[in-house]
Amino acid sequence: MALTADLKDELARIEIKKNSVRVAELSTILRFAGGLHLIAGRVAIEVEVDSSATARRISKDLAEIFGVKSEFAVISAGGIRKQSHYQVRVLAQGDVLARQTGLLDGRGRPVRGLPSALVSGTIEEAQAVWRGAFLAHGSL
Structure with a gap:
């Protein structure tokens, strides 16, 4: 498990200049490690x-x-969890963010899978998708 944690720390410290690549990584993390909820x-x-x-x-990146x-x-x-986990929550403008990252379509319906723009993007964006998937739920 230490190897996975070390790799995730290393990947999370990679500095990305292009916004489209940052969006690809973040959208993938939101897809694989996130969830949509209705609160009030x-x-x-x-x-x-x-x-x-x-x-x-x-x-x-959200900011x-x-x-x-x-x-x-x-x-x-505690309980069945062997290690701490970290939660990031967006309450204000959650619907807008969900549309911008491809979690919701234009009509507000949940989208399955990754947005087609990410899947058919540049090599850098494809690398960001893989990196985001590993950061979300990967293990070695």
């Missing part, structure tokens, strides 16, 4: 990951790319 009639996005570096990266403020929480180990 509004769409909220919650993402749970096992790396604090990944959670910080998600929060940073810098989409101008969205997120909440950060630590879910302590």
Whole structure:
């Protein structure tokens, strides 16, 4: 497990310059580690990951790319959980963010899989998709 944690920390520290590549990675993380919830009639996005570096990266990218403020929480180990997990939650503008990242379509319906723009993007975007998938739920 230490190897997985080390790799996730290393991947989360890679600096990405192009916004389209950052969006590809973030959209993939939201897809694989996130979920849509209705809270008080509004769409909220919650993402749970096992790396604090990944959670910080998600929060940073949400703020810098989409101008969205997120909440950060630590879910302590205990019970069936062997290690702490980290939750990033977006309550305000969750529906807008969900549309921008391809979680919802134009009519507000949940979308299955990754958006076609990500799947057919550039090599850099494809690398970001793989990186995002590993950061979300990968293990070695």
